Amino acid sequence: MRTNINKRRIVQIEETIAETPTVKTLVFKDSLSYSAKPGQFLMIWIPRIEEIPMSVMINSKEGYAAVTIRKFGFGSTALFERKKGDLIGLRGPYGKKFTIRKNCKKILIIGGGTGLVPLLRLVSYISKKKIKSTIVMGARTKEEVFFEKLTRKIIDETGSLLIVCTDDGSYGIKGSTVSVMSKLVRDDTFDCVYTCGPELMMKGVVELSNQNSLPVQASLERYMKCGIGICGSCCLDSSLVCQDGTVFNEKQLSTMLDFGISYRDKDGRKVNYA
Amino acid sequence: MRTNINKRRIVQIEETIAETPTVKTLVFKDSLSYSAKPGQFLMIWIPRIEEIPMSVMINSKEGYAAVTIRKFGFGSTALFERKKGDLIGLRGPYGKKFTIRKNCKKILIIGGGTGLVPLLRLVSYISKKKIKSTIVMGARTKEEVFFEKLTRKIIDETGSLLIVCTDDGSYGIKGSTVSVMSKLVRDDTFDCVYTCGPELMMKGVVELSNQNSLPVQASLERYMKCGIGICGSCCLDSSLVCQDGTVFNEKQLSTMLDFGISYRDKDGRKVNYA
Amino acid sequence: MNFNDKNYKLSVQLDKIHLRNPTMLASGILGISQSIFERLYDENIGAVVTKSISVNPMKGYPNPTIIPLGGGSYLNAVGLSNPGVAAFSKELSENRNIPIMISLVGSSEKEFSKMVKVFDSLKIIGYEINLSCPHVSKMGMELGDDPEAVNKIVRAVRINTNKPISVKVGVGSIDVVELARVAIEAGANIITAINTLRAMSIDIETMMPVLSNLIGGLSGNAIKPIGIRCVYEISKKLQVPVIGCGGVSSWQDVIEYMIAGASAVQIGSILGSSGLKIFTHITKDLKKYVEKKGLRNISELIGIAHKYQ
Amino acid sequence: MNFNDKNYKLSVQLDKIHLRNPTMLASGILGISQSIFERLYDENIGAVVTKSISVNPMKGYPNPTIIPLGGGSYLNAVGLSNPGVAAFSKELSENRNIPIMISLVGSSEKEFSKMVKVFDSLKIIGYEINLSCPHVSKMGMELGDDPEAVNKIVRAVRINTNKPISVKVGVGSIDVVELARVAIEAGANIITAINTLRAMSIDIETMMPVLSNLIGGLSGNAIKPIGIRCVYEISKKLQVPVIGCGGVSSWQDVIEYMIAGASAVQIGSILGSSGLKIFTHITKDLKKYVEKKGLRNISELIGIAHKYQ
Numbered sequence A, B: 001m002r003t004n005i006n007k008r009r010i011v012q013i014e015e016t017i018a019e020t021p022t023v024k025t026l027v028f029k030d031s032l033s034y035s036a037k038p039g040q041f042l043m044i045w046i047p048r049i050e051e052i053p054m055s056v057m058i059n060s061k062e063g064y065a066a067v068t069i070r071k072f073g074f075g076s077t078a079l080f081e082r083k084k085g086d087l088i089g090l091r092g093p094y095g096k097k098f099t100i101r102k103n104c105k106k107i108l109i110i111g112g113g114t115g116l117v118p119l120l121r122l123v124s125y126i127s128k129k130k131i132k133s134t135i136v137m138g139a140r141t142k143e144e145v146f147f148e149k150l151t152r153k154i155i156d157e158t159g160s161l162l163i164v165c166t167d168d169g170s171y172g173i174k175g176s177t178v179s180v181m182s183k184l185v186r187d188d189t190f191d192c193v194y195t196c197g198p199e200l201m202m203k204g205v206v207e208l209s210n211q212n213s214l215p216v217q218a219s220l221e222r223y224m225k226c227g228i229g230i231c232g233s234c235c236l237d238s239s240l241v242c243q244d245g246t247v248f249n250e251k252q253l254s255t256m257l258d259f260g261i262s263y264r265d266k267d268g269r270k271v272n273y274a
Numbered sequence C, D: 001m002n003f004n005d006k007n008y009k010l011s012v013q014l015d016k017i018h019l020r021n022p023t024m025l026a027s028g029i030l031g032i033s034q035s036i037f038e039r040l041y042d043e044n045i046g047a048v049v050t051k052s053i054s055v056n057p058m059k060g061y062p063n064p065t066i067i068p069l070g071g072g073s074y075l076n077a078v079g080l081s082n083p084g085v086a087a088f089s090k091e092l093s094e095n096r097n098i099p100i101m102i103s104l105v106g107s108s109e110k111e112f113s114k115m116v117k118v119f120d121s122l123k124i125i126g127y128e129i130n131l132s133c134p135h136v137s138k139m140g141m142e143l144g145d146d147p148e149a150v151n152k153i154v155r156a157v158r159i160n161t162n163k164p165i166s167v168k169v170g171v172g173s174i175d176v177v178e179l180a181r182v183a184i185e186a187g188a189n190i191i192t193a194i195n196t197l198r199a200m201s202i203d204i205e206t207m208m209p210v211l212s213n214l215i216g217g218l219s220g221n222a223i224k225p226i227g228i229r230c231v232y233e234i235s236k237k238l239q240v241p242v243i244g245c246g247g248v249s250s251w252q253d254v255i256e257y258m259i260a261g262a263s264a265v266q267i268g269s270i271l272g273s274s275g276l277k278i279f280t281h282i283t284k285d286l287k288k289y290v291e292k293k294g295l296r297n298i299s300e301l302i303g304i305a306h307k308y309q
């Protein structure tokens, strides 16, 4: 099994979907990625350019999967620019998944940016399980909202609710995901909270969950080289995000002194979040 | 499976049986050897001394097997001298087995010396299958006869026949196995002949079988280092005795120009049989 | 050390260093975080070796830097990324009871002196000098292949510390025993053998080398028989304490290294498939083995194979 | 050579040697019998290399000489057993159409001259000089580690033959590219890389080294990434035809070696698990690959990886 996921597959990009001017989804065929668990990620090789971790995005076709990239630095921009027919390499999926307790009936999902990728796989999963959810999607501004249509399609007829919010109010509710969440948890009851997105946002979500005694799981990001627990570059306190995470629960998060405070740079030095 | 048989097992000698003053059987526990097929051999490691090929001898205890050694040169003498409690290493079993055609009812088995070892496993096998056999056991002289009691025990109540012969007539019929065989094939009918022993004896058996249009299988010996088809030291014409054999049928034997004529020494030079 | 005490059955001595058991973390593996070191110590590790540290922080090469090759073997060209001496001495400043050995890498004896001067006041058990990283120019193996450079660097470290020094050697273009001899003569107390071997992997679909650096170092299962050979040769010929490294993935491998002549072993790549708990598993199994064999202490195994000719 | 002819899609050229496909038998594997060579040729092999032959017959070391380590890796210290020049020239005397390369081993240039004088009248395609066997003293690697000896030996062979000469190099205590350069300058036409790497295996039950010679050479799966690296470095830096060797067990491995810079590859240890028919399988699969990729000839792949920096 492990040998299996570690073996690099070379896949062809079969479709590209422009989500926003800076976010793109690349679709490819790969059975291991197709059956990835919500929260798992791939190491994506952009030949002779970079290898970067990417959450596994869902795709409607059987046997297919995708990645959704925000154009950012060197590697992500190169990946963003790959076209239909180009080859990329994959290994994984790696990491722990979001877990759902047995008698969980209603969950709250808070995501921002490409943090929505693992959350959508979760939404898709729970929709099949008939678990209801309220999904809060945050973006800075209207142009940066994506996955809305796709999410509506997935939750269609499930009784789940999608709330979009933007910092500048140009679309959906005005305000941050955390402020939306604070209203939601006041007015409604949830069994668990799931979050992925910018770390400071997640920090807010986790604190709010703790204050409301809600179990919470967050999928964290750290700089990753190996993805398999060798290099240590992804360490966060005494955890390896690639192996022990990326999904951590409220108990694990409570012991992480650096969560929401600092991350380690490519050379391993700690850098504080702005 | 292959990895399995190649992995060296260290076993303890649990019993030693003196067959003749120069032949001894060492019993050990090893499940892979226990389920060896008739004709297969082991590479036996005598730690820090030698590693030599030995046919797998049967043992009555479930999960057990044995080797029967003739004290000969350096390695075999060291093995011969191993005592109860000593450790030896095993890898294998290797090689092809004796095969028995479906509607085979009566077979002739001709063995000499430690060539009886693989043949006894065959006898034990066919006894369970209710196939009748005539077994000819040859030795130079009375003192060198062994396995007689054991064989009688195995064929007891099967209707099979055991004939012992010695060159000097000091025990059993006087004469060579080949001369005994020539009478047997004249007076009786057999479906197949199986032989193992000194190569010149086997050569005689094979020729006689060919003359009588009897299918024949012989288990050959050649100098072996690897036992797995790498080193080439066991080559006999275009065959590798360790892998393509040790059991060969009349068709294969007929193409072997060196069979009964010459073998290769430790350095790979051809040496003629005396 | 009381060898009759059950808890000491696994303890080993490496020059002045006393370890509760012979398992160590290999350099470059998870080696930049004090919190991780503490977690490893909770997993019963004997000692940790840090990532090789240089005077200034190094970003290392772009990814891919680490490739799992399958079958327990790995290829890496991390490029010695590390936080540098200033940040790292801060990282370790709170260390109290974890046996930490700092791995040092540099391109001149001056750099090594500089680092040791900073690190020597920390609570650490010693240094490992990396003279064998096979894929960064002007560092590691390029120095290890030059006996004069080895001599100078080891002396520079020796002059600045009383703590034990291990020199980490590899399979480069100088005989490993020769390299070890030069290191010992220059003042090293221990030899760590071996580092990774220069190797390469090319993807045949894209027809491109996979590592961004093209060439990297082979580690894991593949190199164990080479590591065993080097440990055997160095410990037999020089009779110095040796730390075995390369492809250790089970208690059996630890025993094999010790019989070959290692006083302790480092474990690296295998963590990619076993996780950190491997140290707990291995030490538990080693204890069982030592008890089964009726040894007073595991060190009785060290170099047993030397007697065969 | 007509590259448009379908049958030539796999043909390769190594100096003056033209092979119908790039697969060769590695030296020391099944290499002492003309009948076996003929059988291999029927299995579609490109060419065979014989066991390394010395002036006089050699018995080699006592067994164990070959250890399957698992995972497709092997350890051996056969000790260069071979029938010697007289018996072996008789063995090959009937050869008509099998492309045979004779591997030579010796301890002085005189020995090499002597052998070439005998062998040169046989129908063979060339010589491979084994300067890299890592476990026999005064032969193989001990000479390969000495540039002066390499120079002398290659010259001695060159003077006695017009046939192509390949020098087989390994990972010893001299840089592999440097060794290859010396060999080429002395008159070699081809480089074969690599031989086995010095390694050891100890049984932990008996606490004894397994090989009778204690130390042997590691081959098979374990060394492939090292072989790829050596082929890449030699072919890129020296631009000479290189025969890749080490851990080839599939058509993919052949392609990887060729992309790294090999014009042909040798296959050895894997025969221990695949049997001789592997040559038929691999050549069939190579043909499929070449057709799928739309290549006119497989040689188009040679050294493609050189372009990446």
Ligand SMILES: Cc1cc2nc3c(=O)[nH]c(=O)nc-3n(C[C@H](O)[C@H](O)[C@H](O)COP(=O)(O)OP(=O)(O)OC[C@H]3O[C@@H](n4cnc5c(N)ncnc54)[C@H](O)[C@@H]3O)c2cc1C
Binding pocket: A041, A050, A051, A052, A053, A054, A055, A056, A067, A068, A069, A070, A071, A072, A073, A074, A075, A076, A077, A114, A117, A220, A221, A222, A223, A224, A225, A246, C063
């Ligand atoms: C588990 C995980 C899942 C992720 N999923 C997604 C996703 O679905 N979509 C998406 O757009 N992004 C995702 N990311 C983030 C993505 O990996 C980085 O944005 C990307 O690696 C940036 O590479 P770059 O070369 O463009 O950046 P660079 O210019 O090299 O560096 C800029 C910053 O990007 C980040 N970064 C660079 N390399 C890595 C790396 N190897 N590992 C982690 N962070 C890195 C660091 O913060 C770095 O400071 C994920 C990250 C992780 C750890």
Ligand SMILES: Cc1cc2nc3c(=O)[nH]c(=O)nc-3n(C[C@H](O)[C@H](O)[C@H](O)COP(=O)(O)OP(=O)(O)OC[C@H]3O[C@@H](n4cnc5c(N)ncnc54)[C@H](O)[C@@H]3O)c2cc1C
Binding pocket: B041, B050, B051, B052, B053, B054, B055, B056, B067, B068, B069, B070, B071, B072, B073, B074, B075, B076, B077, B114, B117, B220, B221, B222, B223, B224, B225, B246, D063
């Ligand atoms: C498949 C096979 C099964 C065998 N089964 C048995 C058996 O059940 N009982 C038994 O007593 N003997 C058996 N032998 C023969 C046994 O292997 C040799 O007698 C033994 O190896 C001799 O070793 P030595 O060190 O005593 O001889 P040495 O003194 O080293 O040499 C003497 C002669 O023994 C033979 N020999 C030595 N080493 C080997 C070797 N590695 N492989 C093959 N022959 C060798 C050669 O003919 C050699 O010339 C078998 C041989 C083979 C090939």
Ligand SMILES: Cc1cc2nc3c(=O)[nH]c(=O)nc-3n(C[C@H](O)[C@H](O)[C@H](O)COP(=O)(O)O)c2cc1C
Binding pocket: A230, A231, C026, C027, C028, C029, C051, C052, C066, C074, C076, C078, C080, C103, C130, C133, C168, C194, C195, C196, C218, C219, C220, C221, C223, C245, C246, C247, C248, C266, C267, C268, C269, C270
């Ligand atoms: C990803 C990685 C990074 C490494 N970094 C270093 C390093 O910084 N310094 C060093 O001396 N060795 C380094 N090594 C080599 C290891 O310490 C060790 O010598 C080698 O991996 C063999 O051990 P293993 O087979 O148990 O991994 C590194 C190895 C790997 C796999």
Ligand SMILES: Cc1cc2nc3c(=O)[nH]c(=O)nc-3n(C[C@H](O)[C@H](O)[C@H](O)COP(=O)(O)O)c2cc1C
Binding pocket: B230, B231, D026, D027, D028, D029, D051, D052, D066, D074, D076, D078, D080, D103, D130, D133, D168, D194, D195, D196, D218, D219, D220, D221, D223, D245, D246, D247, D248, D266, D267, D268, D269, D270
């Ligand atoms: C049993 C054995 C014997 C060998 N004998 C020789 C030899 O005589 N001459 C030589 O040049 N190489 C010899 N080699 C090395 C091989 O030719 C080859 O270089 C090495 O095994 C790597 O290839 P592989 O991984 O395909 O086996 C031998 C290897 C093995 C396993």
Ligand code: FES
Binding pocket: A223, A224, A225, A226, A227, A228, A229, A230, A231, A232, A233, A234, A235, A240, A241, A242, A243
């Ligand atoms: S990315 Fe290497 S340990 Fe997590």
Ligand code: FES
Binding pocket: B223, B224, B225, B226, B227, B228, B229, B230, B231, B232, B233, B234, B235, B240, B241, B242, B243
């Ligand atoms: S014994 Fe090595 S090939 Fe048969």
